[in-house]
Amino acid sequence: MSANTWRQPTGDSDLPPDPGEAASPPGDPGAPTAVRESGKSPRRFWSARRIPAFIVALLLVGATGLLLYDVVSVRAGQPGMSWRRRLADELATRPLDDIWMIVGAAVAMALGLWLFLLAVTPGLRKLLPMRQPTGTRGAEEVHAGLDRRAAALILRDRAMRVSGVESARVDVGRRKVKARAQVHFRELDEVRADLDGALGEAVSTLGLARPPTVSVRVRRPRKG
Secondary structure, eight states: OOSEEEEOOSSSSOOOOOTTBOOOOTTOTTSOSBOEEOSSOOOOOOOOOHHHHHHHHHHHHHHHHHHHHHHHHHHTTOOOOHHHHHHHHHHHHSOTTOHHHHHHHHHHHHHHHHHHHHHHSOOOTTEEEBOOEESSTTGGGOEEEEEHHHHHHHHHHHHHTSTTEEEEEEEEOSSEEEEEEEESSSOHHHHHHHHHHHHHHHHHHTTBSSOOEEEEEEEOOOOO
């Protein structure tokens, strides 16, 4: 079993089963009938950062290769590259308050900060960590996640089942679910209350480690 599992919906409108319940397989009377939640805090998924790592490695290899070539040329009695001599002269003669020195330092600092943020942040914001169950063999090795677009589709299907909703749009974030619906009949307050209840129940059945809060906005369709 893979240590990183992505959980996707099995149908267009079917909600995933409640993660707190697990049916016993037939013919296995000793199997557990319930799955408890683990007390461990969920881990976020970390991105491999292949593209930034490839770019940095390529730049380092190119710069190191040019420097080694120039050093070998100088040791062999050949003059050094003109760009390196000019760069050394500029660094030795320009004052620290020169505009180009400040711009170069700012660019280097921005690149370094960008690489540092890539190194210490998980990335993969499109995956929402799910609760880790206990009580079944190998459950501690499973790290499941739900794609935010898949969660949005599930919640949108649930919103469309509410009476009076003509169209709906659902955006799922890490901490908040924003739902916007157009209502073609019924009172807006009644539809909003039904949507709050339906989406709140649907979010609880997704099995997310940190269930996001639900924000609902309803309006009438524009005339014309």
